[in-house]
Amino acid sequence: MLFYYYGFPHQDIGPEQPIPFSHRVHAGTKQIACRFCHPFPDHGPRSGLPEMSKCFFCHDYVIPTHPEIMKEKQTLTTGMPILWKRVFYVPDYVQFNHQPHLRWAELACSECHGLVEAQDRLVRRQFKMGFCIDCHQQLGAQTDCWLACHH
Ligand code: HEC
Ligand code: HEC
Ligand code: HEC
Ligand code: HEC
Numbered sequence: 001m002l003f004y005y006y007g008f009p010h011q012d013i014g015p016e017q018p019i020p021f022s023h024r025v026h027a028g029t030k031q032i033a034c035r036f037c038h039p040f041p042d043h044g045p046r047s048g049l050p051e052m053s054k055c056f057f058c059h060d061y062v063i064p065t066h067p068e069i070m071k072e073k074q075t076l077t078t079g080m081p082i083l084w085k086r087v088f089y090v091p092d093y094v095q096f097n098h099q100p101h102l103r104w105a106e107l108a109c110s111e112c113h114g115l116v117e118a119q120d121r122l123v124r125r126q127f128k129m130g131f132c133i134d135c136h137q138q139l140g141a142q143t144d145c146w147l148a149c150h151h
């Protein structure tokens with residue numbers, strides 16, 4: 001798989017999040033589809049992340065008295081957004097859009113994000129330009145788009 005080629009850092013642990021949300025539990029053990037929580041990874045700043053209310057599709061019924069879930073419920077009722085720490089990012093001058101990658105190229109999430117479902121806390125990673133270009137060359141995608149990828 002491609003991401004091995006890019007040498008993802010080994011599974012050291014990512015930043016502590018305001019709520020100890022685990023991808024290993026949800027996407028791994030419980031096999032909840034990525035797109036259930038991330039249906040539109042694109043629409044503006046951080047809107048690729050699920051709304052708190054989505055957690056309670058399940059957690060009104062699943063372990064509702066777990067201390068973390070009760071804490072979450074309280075946050076939900078205050079209407080305060082959860083400030084999840086960003087894990088994957090590109091340099092400021094690069095504009096990345098999921099759409100051509102998911103809709104046209106049908107790349108798997110893991111090609112770029114690695115095995116999210118094996119991690120409790122996602123490990124931080126900045127995508128450098130070489131990461132984009134190498135794959136574009138390898139898959140014969142446009143590389144003269146490069147100017148168009150910048151602001
Ligand atoms: C039950 C809901 C849920 C499921 C299922 C889920 N995620 Fe997430 N995802 C979240 C939440 C909440 C965050 C923010 C907290 C964090 O970063 O861990 C997040 C964060 C992320 C991020 C990091 C965004 C950033 O900050 O850069 C990526 C990438 C991601 N998820 C990909 C995936 C992939 C790929 C799958 C499937 C293998 C998946 N997610 C399944 C809820 C979910
Ligand atoms: C071609 C590479 C690539 C693929 C494939 C890909 N992503 Fe991403 N993803 C990125 C990059 C790059 C960023 C950081 C974008 C930024 O910083 O603006 C990102 C950011 C995210 C974020 C954070 C969005 C936010 O609002 O902050 C989520 C969630 C995410 N990806 C989920 C997914 C899921 C789910 C899939 C599969 C359905 C997927 N990605 C497939 C490259 C990819
Ligand atoms: C589709 C159903 C579903 C959704 C949506 C969901 N969860 Fe869960 N969650 C589960 C299941 C199932 C478990 C495992 C319960 C158990 O251990 O019996 C779990 C476990 C947890 C745990 C306890 C983890 C542990 O280590 O024991 C926390 C905290 C949690 N979820 C937070 C969240 C947050 C935050 C969201 C929203 C971003 C969310 N969940 C969305 C189904 C869901
Ligand atoms: C794992 C492989 C892969 C990675 C990594 C990747 N891309 Fe792509 N990208 C593709 C493929 C394949 C297409 C072509 C989709 C099509 O046209 O069928 C594409 C298309 C694009 C397009 C649309 C070009 C057009 O034809 O209009 C842009 C812009 C783009 N990528 C930017 C980026 C940026 C910026 C990054 C790095 C943050 C990146 N890509 C990382 C595989 C990748």
